[in-house]
Amino acid sequence: MASTGEAASTRAGGLIAPVLAGFTALAIYLLQGFEAGLSRDPAVFLYGGEHAARGIPPYVAIFNSVGPLSDGVPAMIIWVGDRFGADPVLAVRISFAVISAACGALVFALARAALRSTAAGVVAFGVFLTFGTFTALATGGPREKTAMVAFLVAALLCVLGRRWWWAGCFTALTTLIWQPALAPAAVAAVVGILLTERARLRAAGRYLLGGLVPSAVVVAYFAAQGALAEAVSGFIVFNVRDAQQPSMFDDGSRIWQMMWRGYHASLIVALAGLLTLFVRGFLAARRRGSNLESPQATARRVGLVVCSAAGAGAVGWTVLVVNGAPDLFVVLPFAALGAAALVQVVTDRLSRRLRVIVSAVVCVAGIATGTAYSLGLHDHDLDHLDDQRVEVAALIGALPPGATVLSVNAPQVLVLSGRDNPTPYQIFSRSMHDHLDRTYPGGLAGYEHAVADLAPTAIAVGTQFDDAVVDELIHRDYVSVDVTPYWTWYVRRDVGEDALARIAEAVNPEN
Numbered sequence: 001m002a003s004t005g006e007a008a009s010t011r012a013g014g015l016i017a018p019v020l021a022g023f024t025a026l027a028i029y030l031l032q033g034f035e036a037g038l039s040r041d042p043a044v045f046l047y048g049g050e051h052a053a054r055g056i057p058p059y060v061a062i063f064n065s066v067g068p069l070s071d072g073v074p075a076m077i078i079w080v081g082d083r084f085g086a087d088p089v090l091a092v093r094i095s096f097a098v099i100s101a102a103c104g105a106l107v108f109a110l111a112r113a114a115l116r117s118t119a120a121g122v123v124a125f126g127v128f129l130t131f132g133t134f135t136a137l138a139t140g141g142p143r144e145k146t147a148m149v150a151f152l153v154a155a156l157l158c159v160l161g162r163r164w165w166w167a168g169c170f171t172a173l174t175t176l177i178w179q180p181a182l183a184p185a186a187v188a189a190v191v192g193i194l195l196t197e198r199a200r201l202r203a204a205g206r207y208l209l210g211g212l213v214p215s216a217v218v219v220a221y222f223a224a225q226g227a228l229a230e231a232v233s234g235f236i237v238f239n240v241r242d243a244q245q246p247s248m249f250d251d252g253s254r255i256w257q258m259m260w261r262g263y264h265a266s267l268i269v270a271l272a273g274l275l276t277l278f279v280r281g282f283l284a285a286r287r288r289g290s291n292l293e294s295p296q297a298t299a300r301r302v303g304l305v306v307c308s309a310a311g312a313g314a315v316g317w318t319v320l321v322v323n324g325a326p327d328l329f330v331v332l333p334f335a336a337l338g339a340a341a342l343v344q345v346v347t348d349r350l351s352r353r354l355r356v357i358v359s360a361v362v363c364v365a366g367i368a369t370g371t372a373y374s375l376g377l378h379d380h381d382l383d384h385l386d387d388q389r390v391e392v393a394a395l396i397g398a399l400p401p402g403a404t405v406l407s408v409n410a411p412q413v414l415v416l417s418g419r420d421n422p423t424p425y426q427i428f429s430r431s432m433h434d435h436l437d438r439t440y441p442g443g444l445a446g447y448e449h450a451v452a453d454l455a456p457t458a459i460a461v462g463t464q465f466d467d468a469v470v471d472e473l474i475h476r477d478y479v480s481v482d483v484t485p486y487w488t489w490y491v492r493r494d495v496g497e498d499a500l501a502r503i504a505e506a507v508n509p510e511n
Contacts, residue, residue, distance in 0.1 A: 037486065172213075409487075
């Protein structure tokens, strides 16, 4: 496939090419700015991160069902930023833009290592820039799956480089952010170890040891904090026993439409890339190495087999469980790698110069697409973060002294106001209802009675997520005072007509 000249350029590229790719991605992501409105899921990780930075463990301040590092990564950023007086939302968003750019650099390195071609890395990087939802969340998050992608691709690179301890370490880290990432990372390691000609047991031992170290540190942390039961409940028990999640088999048409809105035409590119990766991986697996096979060809064959198997693990999980466009993040590196593999096949019989030109054209097209998307997001008439800050500050400021606030699918208001929720439960769904029925004293009804006893002054209910929890209480004791694209505010009727009028005027001064 690739010539000796391309192999030489791969070695010469070293770190310079992926670093350049990373800076290019960062420049593109920064075009959209950091002013996007804060939506529910990113606010979950900001709220959890803010509290973890203050010493409250993940799952305790806000119950969640993903890995503890989904709060832990923002927590570390917030803790450092606080030493410099940085706004936590802005600090985390800037840091996640850098992490997103690092993902682009890592995808470049992965394609170059798996396909033994710098040109392949260039193509994969360009394709990766076209994935719209990833671009939008680069500065409009944070989303835990962004960091998951970085650790996952790092694990794959370590498998291809036979750095087994580090492969295990990155596998644990990506799993501690988002549990399903274990599937592609572990599959890659198993296949990589099986393809190792000697010392397989030693490789497996080093891989397991590498995974054990960060896992043991996390377990020890929760045990020391007295929060191990909460961590096990959120990380494992909820997902095994209570989680009810849609799959592509349930409503394929709706999910396809959701994915199309998130990725548009790049979804077709991703599917073509995945298909190519699986076909080439299958064909490479059928070929047996021989003494006549060059080291370059052997490395490419192993890279294709390992990455196609890992990609199959990622796709398998995504087909079975998919909640939204960000759930596709786990397959995006494999889609970009597959697209590079497709271009490599198509240009196989061309001269090296023409292969380089085609690869450059594809990359430039990807850069142009990513740039246009980022500029479009920046210019789009969306609710901005500053508008949300002003609205939340106005309402909170108009509440009576000593007022309390409850979030129901609206953690944004707590993040922006610096308030604490009176309960660890903010994100509600049918799965959470089942969980509360099983674990809360008195079940879901017991939780609703507990909220009634707390009698929060104001309740913010997320408008994008229809849920009936405490609905009866709201209709009986509260009145709506403001509706935004993200949440609806309800205030207790018994605060008095004068207070309600003052609150309504504060959030709607033009009226």
